[in-house]
Amino acid sequence: MKRREALAKLTGRERYVDDLPLQDFLWGMTVRSPAPRGRVTAIRFGEDVDWSQFVVVDHRDVPGPNVVALIEQDQPVLAAGYVRHVHEPVLLLAHPSREAVRRAVRSVEVVVAPEPPALDFRITPTPEWIQYGTDNVLKRLQIVKGDVERALAQAPVVVSGTYETGAQEHVYLETQGMIAYLEGDVLVVKGSMQCPYYVLKALQHALARDGPLVRVIQTPTGGGFGGKEEFPSHIALHAALLALKGGRPVKLIYDRGEDMAATTKRHPALVRHRTGLTRDGRLLAQDIEVVIDGGAYVTLSPVVLSRAIIHAAGPYACDHVRITGRAMFTNAVPFGAFRGFGAPQSQFAGERHMDVIARTLGIDPIELRRINLLRDGQTTATGQVIRDGTDRLVVMEQALELSRYREKQRQHAAFNATHATLRRGSGLATFYHGAGFTGGGEVALQSRLRVAGRPDGRVEVLSANIEMGQGTLTVFTELAATRLGLAPEDVTIAEADTARVPNSGPTVASRTTMIVGALVERAADDLRRRVGLDDSARGAAVKEAIQRWHREHPGEGEPLFGEAAYEKPPDIAWDDKTYRGDAYGAFAWAAYVAEVEVDLRTCATRVIDFVAVQEVGKVLNPALAKGQVQGGVVQGIGWALMEECKWRDGAMANNQLTNYLIPTSDDVPSVRVAFLENPYPHGAGGAKGLGELPIDGPAPAILNAVARATGADPRAIPLTPERLMELLDGPASVGAQHAAPLR
Amino acid sequence: MLRPYGRPMAALSVSFSLNGSPVTVDVDPSARLLDTLRYQLGLTGTKEGCGEGECGACTVYLDGLPVNSCLIPTYQVRGQRVATVESLDPGALEPFERCGATQCGACTPGVVMTAWWIREHPELLGTHSIRELMAGNLCRCTGYDGIVDSVAEALRETGSGRRET
Numbered sequence: 001m002k003r004r005e006a007l008a009k010l011t012g013r014e015r016y017v018d019d020l021p022l023q024d025f026l027w028g029m030t031v032r033s034p035a036p037r038g039r040v041t042a043i044r045f046g047e048d049v050d051w052s053q054f055v056v057v058d059h060r061d062v063p064g065p066n067v068v069a070l071i072e073q074d075q076p077v078l079a080a081g082y083v084r085h086v087h088e089p090v091l092l093l094a095h096p097s098r099e100a101v102r103r104a105v106r107s108v109e110v111v112v113a114p115e116p117p118a119l120d121f122r123i124t125p126t127p128e129w130i131q132y133g134t135d136n137v138l139k140r141l142q143i144v145k146g147d148v149e150r151a152l153a154q155a156p157v158v159v160s161g162t163y164e165t166g167a168q169e170h171v172y173l174e175t176q177g178m179i180a181y182l183e184g185d186v187l188v189v190k191g192s193m194q195c196p197y198y199v200l201k202a203l204q205h206a207l208a209r210d211g212p213l214v215r216v217i218q219t220p221t222g223g224g225f226g227g228k229e230e231f232p233s234h235i236a237l238h239a240a241l242l243a244l245k246g247g248r249p250v251k252l253i254y255d256r257g258e259d260m261a262a263t264t265k266r267h268p269a270l271v272r273h274r275t276g277l278t279r280d281g282r283l284l285a286q287d288i289e290v291v292i293d294g295g296a297y298v299t300l301s302p303v304v305l306s307r308a309i310i311h312a313a314g315p316y317a318c319d320h321v322r323i324t325g326r327a328m329f330t331n332a333v334p335f336g337a338f339r340g341f342g343a344p345q346s347q348f349a350g351e352r353h354m355d356v357i358a359r360t361l362g363i364d365p366i367e368l369r370r371i372n373l374l375r376d377g378q379t380t381a382t383g384q385v386i387r388d389g390t391d392r393l394v395v396m397e398q399a400l401e402l403s404r405y406r407e408k409q410r411q412h413a414a415f416n417a418t419h420a421t422l423r424r425g426s427g428l429a430t431f432y433h434g435a436g437f438t439g440g441g442e443v444a445l446q447s448r449l450r451v452a453g454r455p456d457g458r459v460e461v462l463s464a465n466i467e468m469g470q471g472t473l474t475v476f477t478e479l480a481a482t483r484l485g486l487a488p489e490d491v492t493i494a495e496a497d498t499a500r501v502p503n504s505g506p507t508v509a510s511r512t513t514m515i516v517g518a519l520v521e522r523a524a525d526d527l528r529r530r531v532g533l534d535d536s537a538r539g540a541a542v543k544e545a546i547q548r549w550h551r552e553h554p555g556e557g558e559p560l561f562g563e564a565a566y567e568k569p570p571d572i573a574w575d576d577k578t579y580r581g582d583a584y585g586a587f588a589w590a591a592y593v594a595e596v597e598v599d600l601r602t603c604a605t606r607v608i609d610f611v612a613v614q615e616v617g618k619v620l621n622p623a624l625a626k627g628q629v630q631g632g633v634v635q636g637i638g639w640a641l642m643e644e645c646k647w648r649d650g651a652m653a654n655n656q657l658t659n660y661l662i663p664t665s666d667d668v669p670s671v672r673v674a675f676l677e678n679p680y681p682h683g684a685g686g687a688k689g690l691g692e693l694p695i696d697g698p699a700p701a702i703l704n705a706v707a708r709a710t711g712a713d714p715r716a717i718p719l720t721p722e723r724l725m726e727l728l729d730g731p732a733s734v735g736a737q738h739a740a741p742l743r
Numbered sequence: 744m745l746r747p748y749g750r751p752m753a754a755l756s757v758s759f760s761l762n763g764s765p766v767t768v769d770v771d772p773s774a775r776l777l778d779t780l781r782y783q784l785g786l787t788g789t790k791e792g793c794g795e796g797e798c799g800a801c802t803v804y805l806d807g808l809p810v811n812s813c814l815i816p817t818y819q820v821r822g823q824r825v826a827t828v829e830s831l832d833p834g835a836l837e838p839f840e841r842c843g844a845t846q847c848g849a850c851t852p853g854v855v856m857t858a859w860w861i862r863e864h865p866e867l868l869g870t871h872s873i874r875e876l877m878a879g880n881l882c883r884c885t886g887y888d889g890i891v892d893s894v895a896e897a898l899r900e901t902g903s904g905r906r907e908t
Contacts, residue, residue: 011855099771657793
C-alpha cells in the first residue's frame, strides 16, 4: 500500500501547525537566559516598547507546580530567579504582530549574577560546579555478568580504547510549534509532537487543571526523530500560559535559529573499553564505562543511559561483562531523545573498538565478529537468552556479499598503492537494537487502543501514536484492513486527540509498529467479537455486522468499539534492581558496510557506497521500511562525518543550517537495503521495531572504513576533515599509525 | 545593544502574477515573499524550513526559475510571475508517491518544485546529475533515494530521462 497521506504532502495540502487557520490570535515568543548559571537579579524592560500592548508571563503566572513533569520534577516551566543553562526560558511575550513581539524580545534584558558553570561532562567536577546531588551524577547504572576483573587478569590479551561522540541536532524540517486556545472551559493545545499524552500530563500538572479541562491534539508532524518526544511539553506550556493570561489564542512557532539553540540534541558520550581476549580473538571479558552529558536537567537522561549501557557490549557472546554508566549534570542546554536513544553512542564505541582489537591482534575484523557474534542459546550482557532463530552470521555474510566486500578489498589495495591523493576502504559494523521500552517499561505504560465500528460499516483506529513521516497511518491502516479483510479505504485513523483516543503510549522507541500495531490487530479482533462474529469472519461479513449493530442500537447508544491493552509476552522477565533479564521483547539485527574515499589533500571523507542488511522480523510495508533505513543511514552519515555542534557556554553557537551541515543529496550515495525476515510472534504481523536501528551502524562502519583506507585510527565523531587532518598530519597525530595505508 | 526598532514604514502595494492570476497585496517593505504567500494569501503549501536559503523548503518559481522565497522581498516580485506548489498538476505526481519521495512532508513541496523544474528542463541532465540538481533541497527523512528515484521515474515517464543519477 502506498503512503496514505502522500498526495496531501506532495501537493502542499497537508496542514501543519503553522498552516492552520486561526483568527484574532497573538504570536508568542520566549525570552531566554543569556548565561549558563546564576541568580537572576533583574529583568529590564526596554523603554522603546509600549509594554501595555503585550501579554507578559513569568514564573509567577504558573498556576500549579512550576515544573515540566517528566521522570524527575526538576525542570521549571519558566526560570524562577535562577538559571542553569543558556537559553533557559525566563519570560514569555505575546502580541498580535509577530514583528512587534520579535522586537520586544530583543528589548528585554535578563540580568544574571554569574556562578561557575560545569561545562565538561568528561572531567570530575570541582566543588564549585556541584549542582546535583554530591557529585553532579544524574544517574548511575551498572550491568554485571560473571567476574570481569578476574577474567581480565587471566586474559592473554587486553585491548583498551576510548571513544567519543558529539551532540547531534535533529533538524526535523518542520520546527517546533504549538497553538493554544480556550474552547469554553477547555484548554486546547495543538501542535507538532510525538507523544500527546506526555504533553497532556505536563499541562495538567503545571497548570493544575483537571483531566477534561485540557485537550491535546497532534497536528501533522514534520519530522521528530525524538526531538518532539519530551520537548513539546515545554512549548505547549508556554503557549498555554500566554493564551490563558491573554484571553486569546496564541501561536508559538520557533524559527530555525531558536529551535536549534534552545531544544534538545543527542547526548554527547565518552565510552571506555577494556577487553580481554584469546590471541585468536575470542572475547573473554568486556569492561565498559559509558558517560553521557545530560545537560542542566534530568529530562530523559536516565533512560537514554539505560539503553546506552544495555547495547554497549554489542551483539556478542562474552561470559564476563561489566558495564557502568553515568549521566552527568552540566550547565548545557539539556540533551534529550534522539533516534537510537543512547545505543548509537555506545555501539559506535563498541564497533569501532572491534576493529581496533582486530588491528591490534592482526586478525581480520570479519573473522573477529564471526567468532563472537551471538549464537542462539547464548546470552547478552544482561543475561537475556537469545533464541529467536535468526542466524546473525548470515546477516553479516549477506552484507559482505551485497557490498562485494572481499573483492573491493583487493581493488582498494591496488587503488591505494597507485593513486597519488585518494584512498579507499570499506568498513563493517554488526549491531542490534532492542525494540519497545526497556525492561518493564512497556508494562508500566499500560497502553490501550481502540478500533471503532462506524454506522456505515467502516472502522476507525483510535490511537495516540502519531504520524511524523515514519508511516504510522499507512501501517495501522494495513494492519486493521488485513485483520478484518477490509479494503484500506474502509479504515480511517483518528486524529491523535486526547479527548477521543486512548493512551496507546508515546511514538518512540521503535515501538509503534511492533507493539502498538499488535494492539490494532487485537482490538480489531475484539470489535469482531462484539458484533457477534468469530475470528474467521472477514470483509463484507464484518461490514454488515457492524452496520447491523448500529441499526439495532439506534440513537445515543454506547459507541461500538473493540479494545486491546498491552500484555507482556509470557516468556520475558526483567529485574530493574539487578539489571538482569530480558531487556527487550525482541532485538533487530544488522550488518552495515560503508565504502569510503578519502582525499588526502583536503582530508574530506566521502561515502561512495553503503549496504544495509537487517533482520527486522516480518517487513510489513517494504517501501516504507526501506525509506526508514535509507533515512536513518543518511542521518548516521551526517553524525559520523559532518554534523558538529560548536559550543559556547554550553549552548550551540552554530545554530543555523548555514554552519551546521546535514547531508544533501549530493553528499551521499544510494543506500542499498536488504531485509532478512524472521517473524516475531508477539509483533504486529510478525514485525519487530525498525525505526532506530539504522542510525546505530553507519558511524562505526564509516570510521572503520576510513581507518582501513588511510591507516589512521579515528576514535571520535564527527570525523570532520579538520579532525582527520590532525590524525594524519598533526603534531598530536597517532605516530606510527600514520604510515602508509594498509595494504 | 543593537535594536533595529524603527517606525514601521508605509505599506507598499505590489502587483504580480500568482499561479497564473493577477494579484495585488499591500505589504510591509520588509515582508518576505514566503510570509506574503503563507499568511496574507493563504497559500500554506510553501513551507519555511530555515529562513536563510539553505534548505529549499520554501522553493517557488519566480519568472520560471526556482528560488527560495524566504530570501525574496515581496516588493521585488512586482510585475513578475510567481508560481507555487499549488499550481502543479496533482495527477502528475504519482511517481513521487510511488517511489517514496515524501515521508514527513515538511521539505516535500520544495522538493517537488525543484523536481518538477528538472522534469521540465531535462536538458540539464546533460551536464548535471539529479543528485547535484536536488542538493539545494534538504530532506531529513528519506536519505534522498526516494526523491532521486522519483525524479528519474518522472523523467522516464515524460520520455526525457537521460542520466539516472
